[in-house]
Amino acid sequence: MKRCYISDEHLNGFVEALMGRGPVIAPVAKQSRFVFEKLETVDDLMLDYDTTILPPKVAFFPTKQELVTFDGKEAKSCINPTDQVLFGVHPYDIKGIAMSDKFYTDSHVDENYMANRRATTIVGSSVQKHYKHAFFGSVCMEVEVIGHDMFLTRVAGGYVADVLTDKGEALLGLGQFGDATDAQAGEADQVNQAAMENCPEKLENTSAQIRDKMRSSFRSDVWEELSEDCFSCGSCNTVCPTCYCFDVQDEWGLDGVSATRCRTWDSCLTAEFSEVSVQGGCENFREQRAERFRHRFMRKAAYLNEQLGGPACVGCGRCSGACTADIANPVVVINKIMEQ
Amino acid sequence: MSCSCGSNAENVFLPKEAEIISAKKMTDTETHFSLRMKDGSTFDFEPGQIVEAGVFGFGEIPLGLSSSPTQTDSFELVVREVGKVSKALTELGEGDTMMIRGPMGKGFPLAELRGKDVLIVAGGIGLCPTRSLIRYIMARRDEFKKFTLFYGTRSPKELLFEEDLVEWRASDGVACLETVDQADESWKGNVGVITTLFEKAEGLDADTHVIICGPPVMYKFVIQKLVSIGIPHSNVFVDLERRMKCGIGKCGHCQINDKYVCLDGPVFRFSDIEELEEAI
Structure with missing residues (x-):
């Protein structure tokens, strides 16, 4: 790995050079919070953000994505990637992207996601401020931060x-980079270590311990208790960097003949997520909110944990902040389960 | 519509066109379609697999194939009108185009069923996906031992595939037992829920391999009966229905705990899923 250095005075020039090549999606301020958005001016870049409202997967898995279009006679694919740079991604979100890459390529390759993903160069950045619910220093430690091109x-x-891939190497010519000194490299390591250690919230157990305990707690009454105030709103799903479920719906064109098949982010916490139409009504296979609440935690902490080697939770804390009823905090839920 | 084209070959959501050879209304709510791919390709599948069938502007729904793959010039689907997409599908007629993705999922375990006594328990529209296996067994009768079909509907007017039933009833080595929940004047057969057929059946034993497909409420009661005969859960296969929106194990709607019905099913060995609370 090549370790370079760029001074503050040259950073804006580098970002502007990136913007000159194509879209740069980066954290920008939105009222009191931050969002990943296409940079209009380098002055909008906020590398000292705590976390963003939605995770950076929006860059290749937008909240609504056209899949297939139909002109009345013929169906055509909507895969149409744009080369872009996703800039300023925190390490926990890089982990989330690597997990999504796996989910979208296991069994069947979903090119509607992957084409956008491959067209994206990812430049990560260190955590300068912690989100109040962050716990990335104590979750999913077994899963590497991989898939980005520069950090x-x-x-x-x-x-x-840090230059991590050929795509990252290709960016060096766009900025005034020099070699990092040993002192600068050492300082960087300390900064990233400190970011892990200074998270405001903390899980107490290893991924394997959590996985086993979650599995064995499936029939526990604790899920009723934990989900008692759940509104089934799905906010926890919506802000999650590793949630990847979606709905598929058709939309008519204005001509009444053409149509577009689109997918939108969906939420397993919502009551209708598992409904099946049957004669005379519908059957719901996770009718109770406790079942849906449990399903989300089982997915993250047990089922996907088994596939990934660590929970499908990167410790961003977004769900804790987004939950209307303040019951979704994984640190509270998992620590409570572990105490059972 | 701002969409511009990418590579059609790579897009797993891009359906293929199938021509409707015939569309027959079977009951008030069911329509039976016979189809062939417009590009001339043979539609290869295993009994028990599903397709996503759709009409642009309305959407797609998962359907079990209801013909046998031994029939190569066409394939068949039955659509029950229960919602927006199924209504749009049932309005299609001969010569129209149906959009198809698939086949998808894991079908019935043919290799394991060969050389065995087979019992199929089909409730209502559950006859449609199991018909892919029934017709396969009929086409290759010597590969299977005794074949028993239990078929139950709510009333005689909801009976599906009556021509097939006539043929199956008359076939050697086949026991075709039918029941309705509520009889009318025309009905001379058994009246009662499908489990009442166990008293009428002969030759079911612990080595019988069983396929179950029907309304969700049916499975538990049928499995209780099978246990009383001594049929182990590992010899029982259940064909499950869920809201399979993508069919490729991504969208999450069809999940039963950590299983995706569209990938790991829709046919499951019961002993593999009996511990999963959300399964049946």
Whole structure:
């Protein structure tokens, strides 16, 4: 791995050079929070953000995505990727993207996702401020932070830039990069270590312990208790970097003949998610909110944990902040299960 | 519609066109379609597999194939009108195009069923996906031992595939037992829920391999009867219905605990899923 350095005074020039090549999706301020959005001006870039409202997967798995279009006679694919840079992604979100990459390529390759993903160069950045619910320093530690092309760590006077792939290497020519000194590289390591250690919230157990305990707690009454105030709103799903479920719906064109098949993010916490139409009504296979609440945690902490080697939870804390009833915090839920 | 084209070959959501050879109304709510692929390709599948069948502007629904793959010039589907998409499908007629993706999922375990006594328990529209296996067994009768079919509907007017039933009833080595929940004047057969047929059946024993497909409420009661005969759960296969929206194990709607019905099913060995609370 090549370790470079770019000073504060040259960072904006680098970002502007990236913007000159194509869209740069980066954290920008939105009222009191932050969002990943296409940069209109480099001055909007907020690398000292705590976390964003929605995870950066929006860059290749938008909240609504056209899959197939029909002109009245023939159906055509809507796969049409744009080369872009996803800039300033925190390590926990890089992990989430790597998990999504796996989910969308296991069994069947979903090119509607993967084509966008491959067209994206990812530049990560170190956590400079912690979101109040972050616990990424104590979850999914067995899963590597991989899949990004360059990683910027805030150090005195600038950033240490770790070059991780050929795509990352190709970015070096766009900025005034020099080699990082040993002192700068050492400082970067300390900064990233400190970010892990200083998370405001903490899980107490290993991924394997959590996986086994979750499995054995499936029939526990604790799920009723934990989900008692759940509104089934799905906010926890919507903000999650590793949730990847979706709905598929058709939309008519204005001509009344053409149509577009689209997918939109969907939420397993909503009451209708598992409904099946049957004669005379519908059958719901997770009718109770406790069943749906449990399903989400089983997915993250047991089922996908078994596939990934760690929970499908990266510790961003977004769900804890988004939950209307303040019951979704994985630290509270998992620590409670582990105490059973 | 701003969409511009990518590579059609790579898009797993892009359906293929199938021409409707015939569309026959079977009951008030069911329509039986015979189809062939418009590109001339043979539609290869295993009994028990599903397709996503759709009409643009309305959407897609998962359907079990109801013909046997031994019939190569066409394939068949039955659509029950229960919602927006199924209504749009049932309005299609001969010569129209139905959009098809698939086949998908894991079908019935043919290799394991060969050389065995087979019992199929089909409730209502559950006869449609199991018909793919029934017709397969009929086409290759010597590969299977005794074949028993239990078929139950709510009333005689809801009986599906009556021509097939006539043929199956008359076939050697086949026991075709039918029942209705509520009889009318025309009905001379058994009246009662499908489990009442166990008293009438002969030759079912612990080595019998069983396929179950029907309304969700039916499975538990049938399995209780099978247990009383001594049939182990590992010899029982259930064909499950869920809201399979993508058919490729991504969208999450069909999940039963950690299983995707569209990938790991829709046919499951019962002993593999009996511990899954959300299964039946």
